[in-house]
Amino acid sequence: MISSEYDAVVVGSGPNGLAAAITLASAGRSVLVLEANDTIGGGTRSAELTLPGFVHDVCSAIHPLGAGSPFFNSLPLERFGLEWIQPEIALAHPLEGGRAAALYRDVAETAAGLREDAYGRLMRSLVRDWGSLVQEILQPVLHLPRHPFLLARFGVAALCPASLLARLLFRREESRALFAGMAAHSFLPLEAPASAAIGLVLGLAGHAVGWPLPRGGSQAIADALGGYLHELGGKIETGRRVDDLAELPKARVVLLDVTPWQFLRMAGDRLPPRYRRRLARFRHAPGVFKIDYALSAPIPWAADACRRAGTVHLGGTLDEIAAGERQVTQGRHPERPFVLAAQQSLFDSSRAPSDQHTLWAYCHVPHGSRVDMSERIEQQIERFAPGFRDCILARSCRATADLEMGNANLVGGDINGGAANLRQLIARPILSPTPYRTPLKGVYLCSASTPPGGGVHGMCGYHAARAALRDGFGVRVATNAKE
Numbered sequence: 202m203i204s205s206e207y208d209a210v211v212v213g214s215g216p217n218g219l220a221a222a223i224t225l226a227s228a229g230r231s232v233l234v235l236e237a238n239d240t241i242g243g244g245t246r247s248a249e250l251t252l253p254g255f256v257h258d259v260c261s262a263i264h265p266l267g268a269g270s271p272f273f274n275s276l277p278l279e280r281f282g283l284e285w286i287q288p289e290i291a292l293a294h295p296l297e298g299g300r301a302a303a304l305y306r307d308v309a310e311t312a313a314g315l316r317e318d319a320y321g322r323l324m325r326s327l328v329r330d331w332g333s334l335v336q337e338i339l340q341p342v343l344h345l346p347r348h349p350f351l352l353a354r355f356g357v358a359a360l361c362p363a364s365l366l367a368r369l370l371f372r373r374e375e376s377r378a379l380f381a382g383m384a385a386h387s388f389l390p391l392e393a394p395a396s397a398a399i400g401l402v403l404g405l406a407g408h409a410v411g412w413p414l415p416r417g418g419s420q421a422i423a424d425a426l427g428g429y430l431h432e433l434g435g436k437i438e439t440g441r442r443v444d445d446l447a448e449l450p451k452a453r454v455v456l457l458d459v460t461p462w463q464f465l466r467m468a469g470d471r472l473p474p475r476y477r478r479r480l481a482r483f484r485h486a487p488g489v490f491k492i493d494y495a496l497s498a499p500i501p502w503a504a505d506a507c508r509r510a511g512t513v514h515l516g517g518t519l520d521e522i523a524a525g526e527r528q529v530t531q532g533r534h535p536e537r538p539f540v541l542a543a544q545q546s547l548f549d550s551s552r553a554p555s556d557q558h559t560l561w562a563y564c565h566v567p568h569g570s571r572v573d574m575s576e577r578i579e580q581q582i583e584r585f586a587p588g589f590r591d592c593i594l595a596r597s598c599r600a601t602a603d604l605e606m607g608n609a610n611l612v613g614g615d616i617n618g619g620a621a622n623l624r625q626l627i628a629r630p631i632l633s634p635t636p637y638r639t640p641l642k643g644v645y646l647c648s649a650s651t652p653p654g655g656g657v658h659g660m661c662g663y664h665a666a667r668a669a670l671r672d673g674f675g676v677r678v679a680t681n682a683k684e
């Protein structure tokens with residue numbers, strides 16, 4: 202037990218925990234962060250997972266929401282070493298016959314490449330208003346919008362099932378597949394209401410801010426946040442797992458970068474039964490099976506666009522991706538899974554020894570799956586890059602239980618802190634304009650299980666800390682997040 206007292210204690214040093222700590226420390230509060238792992242960062246860490254000299258992103262790799270985060274953009278993170286690298290092509294999506302769809306920064310170039318005017322019509326005006334839109338969507342759904350018409354324009358498309366929207370708007374296989382791949386980041390069946398939302402946000406972000414990767418590995422994001430927190434006087438202790446709220450040092454406010462299920466255990470019978478029941482209804486998403494590769498050469502993609510892209514989506518057509526994602530939510534393991542791959546070393550030479558490369562890849566699997574998907578992932582890569590297997594020097598595989606062991610927030614392999622279904626887009630984890638607040642005085646949730654949800658953007662922590670500052674210290678923080 203630590204003897205000193207703090208204004209605020211934050212449990213967990215993921216991007217949301219660090220964002221909460223920075224927001225509190227910026228307002229002049231003394232802050233202590235307690236992190237279970239030996240390194241900070243939660244979902245933004247890097248390590249030599251395969252061979253010496255190969256730097257792999259343990260969790261997050263590509264950061265459209267990080268680059269688009271109004272909170273991150275309000276911080277001097279470059280001064281603490283964060284440098285975004287923009288791959289020439291944000292996203293490539295190969296199809297049979299050496300074809301590929303590509304998402305470029307420029308909407309017109311993307312629409313021209315897809316030969317799909319409707320793509321330009323869908324994206325252009327929303328990209329123009331991205332600065333205002335991102336403020337509206339990266340906060341609880343229950344709020345008074347500053348841009349109601351813009352939000353309505355976005356909402357009409359976002360609330361659709363992704364497969365319906367793609368079929369209604371697009372006539373070409375390439376555009377439909379590209380959109381399906383982005384929407385599949387939601388972990389929802391593509392026929393589910395609001396499954397288009399994440400596809401739309403990722404596509405818009407791709408044009409507005411890109412799909413960048415941090416030089417040196419995603420640990421650079423955590424290190425920059427941690428460095429700035431130290432400058433503000435905040436303290437971080439690693440190797441400090443908290444199992445019960447009673448273990449915490451005395452503090453005016455406590456912010457928990459943990460999932461509702463962990464909070465239920467930490468708080469025990471201190472929570473009123475009604476709130477316990479509401480949290481117990483919170484649902485986790487399917488999980489992921491992840492592989493990191495050390496490669497002797499760049500991946501021999503058949504389609505040229507894939508050799509110039511930071512991210513490659515492997516899953517074929519909209520129909521194929523939809524079928525695979527449906528199977529995952531039904532508890533099955535697709536023969537041809539949708540695979541998300543990132544090739545950081547093509548754009549950042551610090552990731553691998555010279556002329557050698559890394560590959561980061563995962564596929565979706567049922568919640569808590571124990572199935573080894575490495576063979577099926579490799580078949581999908583080989584399908585679009587014949588000869589890939591010949592480049593493999595080493596691989597590091599992690600199933601859902603391995604992921605959860607490395608970070609307790611990855612319940613059953615769920616990487617986004619809870620399902621992003623329509624119910625939990627609105628009630629995350631409960632329906633409230635301030636869902637960060639809990640019935641325990643001074644205790645707040647600030648993880649990706651609160652709005653706006655998964656991804657490395659820090660906005661959950663930022664909003665939770667603003668609520669804590671208001672309730673606990675009477676401090677109103679003007680939105681310092683830039684539009």
Ligand SMILES: Cc1cc2nc3c(=O)[nH]c(=O)nc-3n(C[C@H](O)[C@H](O)[C@H](O)COP(=O)(O)OP(=O)(O)OC[C@H]3O[C@@H](n4cnc5c(N)ncnc54)[C@H](O)[C@@H]3O)c2cc1C
Pocket residue numbers: 212213214215216217218235236237238241242243244245259260261262263264265266267441442443444458459463489491563604607608609610611616617618647648649650654655656657658661
């Ligand atoms: C494999 C994978 C790939 C991903 N890819 C991307 C991507 O490319 N782009 C993107 O934007 N997002 C990606 N994500 C999602 C992103 O990493 C998360 O949404 C984000 O990190 C959530 O931030 P957080 O602060 O809420 O939680 P986390 O980052 O999970 O951090 C929680 C922290 O709390 C600590 N903790 C938990 N319980 C306790 C406890 N009891 N005591 C003390 N400490 C505790 C954990 O150790 C951890 O450090 C990925 C995630 C994974 C796992």
